[in-house]
Amino acid sequence: MYDQLSNYIKKTIEVSDEDLSIIMSFFKPLRKNKNELLITPGQISQHTYFVIKGCLRIFFENLEGKEVTRYIAFEGQFATALIAYITKSPSTEYIQALENSEILYITHNDFNHLLEIVPNWRKFYINYLEKAYVSNANRVMSITTLDAVERYHELLKINPKIVSRLPRKIVSSYINVSQETLSRLKAKLDPQ
């Protein structure tokens, strides 16, 4: 299960075998059952997760308790409560396993330690931040410039797995419409 992660790292940065084994030694395995929460609002974020099998969802709630999904990490992707990690403040978000999941995690302390001892780990973190930034900036654009139908089409184009693999409730919380609106929309777009 470690191969998936080491391949990801080797694809992202130039790294010697020695540095790679130092990096890998800080990642530990973890299993989570479907629907289990890894962090809730108010908690201090302590881990960065890499999905081996299953998937993790990062979401938050509005004042009326409506869920908004910010990010979904499938196999081979990272997930963390990044705002909390950066600002060193309690999380405002949930991280949840949406399926029975196998995960590797690294503590923030060890992640920071790697930034100091493995020079190219900063390049890795830069790559991580760049991807996270682009993903979020595109969310701002699509939420403010596209209507529900266009957001659904965009999701089908950019991240079809979210629609094909996850329950309708998650899809609607991702494109920020009610489940009823999504059902009407799907009925219109994919007539049986």
Place this chain on the structure above:
Amino acid sequence: MYDQLSNYIKKTIEVSDEDLSIIMSFFKPLRKNKNELLITPGQISQHTYFVIKGCLRIFFENLEGKEVTRYIAFEGQFATALIAYITKSPSTEYIQALENSEILYITHNDFNHLLEIVPNWRKFYINYLEKAYVSNANRVMSITTLDAVERYHELLKINPKIVSRLPRKIVSSYINVSQETLSRLKAKLDPQ
């Protein structure tokens, strides 16, 4: 005018006097008049800007041509078409001087060169990305969880200068409401 930038850099990263003068040597001055555009959609982004005097606005348009303001940089802040820089693709955004502005700029080539030759410049870029990420992630949260009144209150709390210094048109494009909605909202909240 270079002091403002060198102080910013010294506050952000540990840097030797020698490295600091290498860094500063890559920044060049630029003046822009009120309303002048520094980049438009479709153009290749080539510069990162630091505002000495005045302010820069980053915005995009939805399909009906309605402007959405993503970020405003006042004195002592950086601005760049970051998605275009990261993805090495043409800009999807505008950068505009909202007032007569004095700016320092560095080309992306020189910025990348600094990442290679000044070790702590990676720390600087990490700090830049972290701030940009948090700012955008908070925008996603506020757009999806707050109503217009709450977004206006949040803006007054987090970035009051946008309300006190800039035209109503810009404020409404920042909190993503029409100018009419903002006027009604202000009349209700700040009765004369």
